[in-house]
Amino acid sequence: MNILIxxxxxxxxxAEMYFCKLENQLQHPDITFHYAAGSGELYEKLKHKYNFSxxxxxxxxxxxxxxxxxxxxxxxxxxxxxxxxxxxxxxITQKLTxxxxxxxxxxxxVTVLEEKSPFIFAHLLNKYVARIITVSEFEKRNLVKAGxxxxxxxxxxxxxxxxxxxxxxxxxxxxxxVGILARLSEEKNHELFINIAKQLRNNPNIMFYIAGDxxxxxxxxxxxxxxxxxxxxxxxxxxxxxxxFIKEMDLLVLTSYREVFPMVVLEAMAxxxxxxxxDRGGVxxxxxxNKTGFLxxxxxxxxxxxxxxxxxxxxxxxEHIIENARRKVQTEFSLEQMVSNTLKEYLNCS
Numbered sequence: 040m041n042i043l044i045x046x047x048x049x050x051x052x053x054a055e056m057y058f059c060k061l062e063n064q065l066q067h068p069d070i071t072f073h074y075a076a077g078s079g080e081l082y083e084k085l086k087h088k089y090n091f092s093x094x095x096x097x098x099x100x101x102x103x104x105x106x107x108x109x110x111x112x113x114x115x116x117x118x119x120x121x122x123x124x125x126x127x128x129x130x131i132t133q134k135l136t137x138x139x140x141x142x143x144x145x146x147x148x149v150t151v152l153e154e155k156s157p158f159i160f161a162h163l164l165n166k167y168v169a170r171i172i173t174v175s176e177f178e179k180r181n182l183v184k185a186g187x188x189x190x191x192x193x194x195x196x197x198x199x200x201x202x203x204x205x206x207x208x209x210x211x212x213x214x215x216x217v218g219i220l221a222r223l224s225e226e227k228n229h230e231l232f233i234n235i236a237k238q239l240r241n242n243p244n245i246m247f248y249i250a251g252d253x254x255x256x257x258x259x260x261x262x263x264x265x266x267x268x269x270x271x272x273x274x275x276x277x278x279x280x281x282x283x284f285i286k287e288m289d290l291l292v293l294t295s296y297r298e299v300f301p302m303v304v305l306e307a308m309a310x311x312x313x314x315x316x317x318d319r320g321g322v323x324x325x326x327x328x329n330k331t332g333f334l335x336x337x338x339x340x341x342x343x344x345x346x347x348x349x350x351x352x353x354x355x356x357x358e359h360i361i362e363n364a365r366r367k368v369q370t371e372f373s374l375e376q377m378v379s380n381t382l383k384e385y386l387n388c389s
Contacts, residue, residue: 046121049079054147141169161186175300175321198377204309218288223253308364
């Protein structure tokens with residue numbers, strides 16, 4: 040059996056890190072794995088470069104031609120697509136090659152097609168995709184509501200590498216560090232994070248840190264400047280070792296407008312950093328309120344601030360959350376479980 044795993048590009052992001060984890064970990068005595076993606080800094084994380092083919096990040100016709108050649112020469116039986124664009128590539132390629140192959144699709148995020156043309160989205164997945172992997176039960180329910188055949192869908196939770204995200208017991212420092220680790224993009228709602236810092240600006244014990252890069256970088260800088268919060272909020276830029284940033288935080292905050300199942304939640308739980316998150320998407324499947332973390336129902340600056348102050352002042356509740364969260368990651372969200380369950384989906388296609 041020959042399997043080709045593809046994603047758009049190897050930049051830092053959830054779907055791209057998922058691709059790298061599979062590339063690093065997948066093995067089976069009866070399967071040969073091949074990989075293809077656009078260029079990016081995550082290329083250095085690949086372990087099996089001899090089975091990797093680079094695609095263009097912009098030239099779609101060229102990519103489809105390359106896929107057709109790979110499928111023919113490598114006798115591909117299954118393609119695992121990690122974006123809807125890659126699914127569309129596969130559908131077009133199916134019509135250009137005589138070799139029959141199955142498509143597996145992992146849905147990592149909300150796509151424009153499902154929002155603008157839900158009927159077309161459902162039709163394509165029902166007709167052409169053999170297996171659909173969702174990263175949360177929440178997203179699985181959404182697909183079923185959208186008209187996707189439920190027998191095609193399996194939830195396989197993202198897995199965290201517990202050897203990378205090692206548990207770290209907190210030592211109280213001079214300040215209580217509150218961080219956000221997310222792409223600097225509009226949907227991550229950094230404005231709320233900045234408003235939280237603004238409201239707590241007179242608390243000398245609490246400092247705020249923004250980690251990540253993205254298109255909203257200059258806007259975020261300007262917001263910090265306009266509120267005169269340079270003394271309160273530090274932007275640390277792109278983080279290539281997320282485990283180090285998370286370890287240095289006493290608390291992580293997630294303020295997004297929408298989420299499917301953010302990896303940073305599991306990473307924080309594994310490292311031993313409590314997390315407060317807006318209750319969106321599948322977040323509540325990892326964070327059990329007041330047990331493995333804290334959930335906020337609405338984008339309320341006041342609610343986030345009250346929770347931060349309560350956690351900062353109560354070491355006992357922090358320790359309770361940390362222990363429960365780490366245990367939940369170990370039992371339900373390990374990398375080994377993710378890889379094993381993904382492998383089962385490939386075998387279900389044969």
